[in-house]
Amino acid sequence: MSDEPTRDSDDPTPVAGEYVLGVLGAAERRAFEARMARDPQLRAEVEYWERRLGVLASEVKPIDPPPRVWANIEAAIAPGAGRGGLWQNLSFWRWATVGAAAVAAACLVALVYSARAPVPNLPLIAKLQASGGQASFVATVDRRGAGLTIVPAAAPAVSERALELWLIAPGEKPQSLGLIEAGRPVHITVPARLIQSIAPQATLAVSLEPPGGSPTGQPTGPVIASGKLTNL
Amino acid sequence: MWAMNGPAGSTASIEQDAARKQLVAALARIAGGDKSALRLLYRDTSAKLFAVCLRILHDEGEVEDVLQDVYITVWRRAGTFDPTRASPITWLVAIARNRSIDRLRSGAAARSRSLDEAAEVSDDAPSALAQIESTDEHRRLVDCLNELEPRHAAAVRSAFFGGIAYEELARRMNMPLGTVKSWIRRSLLRLRECLER
Numbered sequence: 001m002s003d004e005p006t007r008d009s010d011d012p013t014p015v016a017g018e019y020v021l022g023v024l025g026a027a028e029r030r031a032f033e034a035r036m037a038r039d040p041q042l043r044a045e046v047e048y049w050e051r052r053l054g055v056l057a058s059e060v061k062p063i064d065p066p067p068r069v070w071a072n073i074e075a076a077i078a079p080g081a082g083r084g085g086l087w088q089n090l091s092f093w094r095w096a097t098v099g100a101a102a103v104a105a106a107c108l109v110a111l112v113y114s115a116r117a118p119v120p121n122l123p124l125i126a127k128l129q130a131s132g133g134q135a136s137f138v139a140t141v142d143r144r145g146a147g148l149t150i151v152p153a154a155a156p157a158v159s160e161r162a163l164e165l166w167l168i169a170p171g172e173k174p175q176s177l178g179l180i181e182a183g184r185p186v187h188i189t190v191p192a193r194l195i196q197s198i199a200p201q202a203t204l205a206v207s208l209e210p211p212g213g214s215p216t217g218q219p220t221g222p223v224i225a226s227g228k229l230t231n232l
Numbered sequence: 233m234w235a236m237n238g239p240a241g242s243t244a245s246i247e248q249d250a251a252r253k254q255l256v257a258a259l260a261r262i263a264g265g266d267k268s269a270l271r272l273l274y275r276d277t278s279a280k281l282f283a284v285c286l287r288i289l290h291d292e293g294e295v296e297d298v299l300q301d302v303y304i305t306v307w308r309r310a311g312t313f314d315p316t317r318a319s320p321i322t323w324l325v326a327i328a329r330n331r332s333i334d335r336l337r338s339g340a341a342a343r344s345r346s347l348d349e350a351a352e353v354s355d356d357a358p359s360a361l362a363q364i365e366s367t368d369e370h371r372r373l374v375d376c377l378n379e380l381e382p383r384h385a386a387a388v389r390s391a392f393f394g395g396i397a398y399e400e401l402a403r404r405m406n407m408p409l410g411t412v413k414s415w416i417r418r419s420l421l422r423l424r425e426c427l428e429r
Contacts, residue, residue: 014417014420014421017420017423017424018416018417018420020326021388021391021392021416021420022288022329022333022391022392022394022395022396022397023391023396023397023398023401023416024397024398025337025397025398025399026334026337026338029333029334029337047317047318049420050318050322050323050325050326051318051319051322051369052369052373052423052427053373053392054319054321054322054325054326055322055367055369055370055373056370056373056389056392056393057280057284057321057322057325058367058370059370060280060283060284060287060393061283062279062280062282062283063279063282063283063286064278064279064282065278065279065282065295065296065299066292066296068296069278069282069296069299069300070271070274070278072300073270073274073300073303073304073307074267074271076300076304077267077270077304077307
C-alpha cells in the first residue's frame with residue numbers, strides 16, 4: 001500500500017498520529033496494531049493522539065440513532081447472552097440441543113395422536129430462532145383445538161424481564177398470545193378472535209417486556225426469537 | 233489531569249467537568265456489570281458517536297451495526313478504561329472511529345460511495361455550534377491547527393472526520409500522494425510541538 005516502506009522508525013509520533021487520524025490502509029493498520037501490542041511506548045503515543053485529536057468530535061452535531069440500536073444492545077447483553085454465561089456454555093448447548101430435540105419429538109407424538117380424529121387441517125409447527133440461528137423455542141399448534149404449546153429449547157435466561165409471545169399474521173400488527181417462560185413448556189389457549197390468524201406463514205415472536213408484559217399491547221422490548229408457522 | 237487545566241470557575245468548564253465525572257462513574261459501574269449505567273452512558277453519548285461514525289461510513293445501516301458493536305465492546309471492556317490516561321468521550325470516540333475506519337477499509341462501504349462525495353473535502357471547518365460547546369482542549373487544538381498552512385489543516389480535518397486513507401485523500405484534494413503524506417506527517421509533528429508549548 002505505502003510507497004515508502006522505511007519511515008520514522010526513530011520517532012513514533014507520525015505513524016501513531018497517522019493511525020489515529022485514520023489515513024493508513026487496512027494492511028498498514030493491522031501491521032501497526034501488531035507493533036503496538038508489543039510496544040507500550042507506541043500504545044502511549046496512540047493514547048496521546050486519541051486524546052488530542054479526539055476533541056475534534058465536539059464539532060460534529062449529534063444525531064440520535066434509531067431506538068432499535070439500544071434494543072439490540074440490550075438483547076445482546078441480556079443475562080445469559082454474554083460474558084460467558086449459560087448462553088456461551090458449550091455443554092449447556094449440547095444438553096439443550098439434545099433436550100430440545102427430545103421435547104420437540106414428544107410434542108409431535110402427542111400432536112399426531114391428538115390429531116387422529118378427522119382433522120381438516122394439519123398441525124402447525126414453528127421453530128423460533130434468535131438472529132444467530134439457534135432454535136430458542138419450538139411451538140406446536142393444534143389448530144382444531146386452538147391450543148399452542150411452546151417449549152423452550154435453548155432460551156436465554158432472563159431475570160427481571162418477562163417473555164411475551166406474539167402472533168403476527170402477514171401484513172398485520174402483532175397480537176399478544178400471553179407470557180411464556182424460559183424454563184418450562186407453556187400451553188396457551190388461543191383466543192377465539194385469533195384462531196383464524198394461526199395459519200402457515202404467520203410468524204411467532206418472543207419479545208423481552210417489563211414484568212407483567214407489554215404495557216402498550218405491542219412489543220416494546222427487543223425480539224429475542226422468531227419463526228414462521230409451517231405445516232407439519 | 234489534562235482535562236482539568238481549564239480556567240477554574242467558568243460555567244462551561246464546571247459543567248464539562250461534571251459531565252466528564254458522570255461518564256467516568258458510569259464506566260466504573262459498567263465494569264461492575266451494571267446495565268443501567270450502560271443505558272446512561274448510551275443516552276449521553278450515542279448521538280455523538282452515531283454522528284461521528286456517519287461522517288465516516290455515510291450509511292445509517294452500517295453505522296447502526298458499528299454502534300451496537302461499540303457499546304457491546306464497552307460493556308465487556310469498561311474495566312480497561314483508565315481515567316488517568318483518557319477522557320471517557322475521547323475513549324469512546326476512538327473505539328467508534330476505529331471500528332468505522334476498519335469497516336470502511338473492508339471495502340463494501342468504500343466501493344458503494346458515490347462520486348459526489350469527492351467534493352466534500354473542504355466541508356470540515358468548525359461550525360458556530362461547535363464553538364459554543366468547545367472545551368479548553370478543543371480550543372487548544374484549533375489554535376494549533378490554525379498555525380498550520382490552511383491546506384494542511386484542511387487535510388488533517390478531512391482525514392479525521394472522514395477516516396479517509398492517504399490514497400483517497402490525495403484523490404479528493406487533487407494532489408500527489410507523496411505530497412499529501414508529507415503534509416500530514418509534517419502537520420502531526422508541528423501539532424505536537426504546538427500542543428506541548
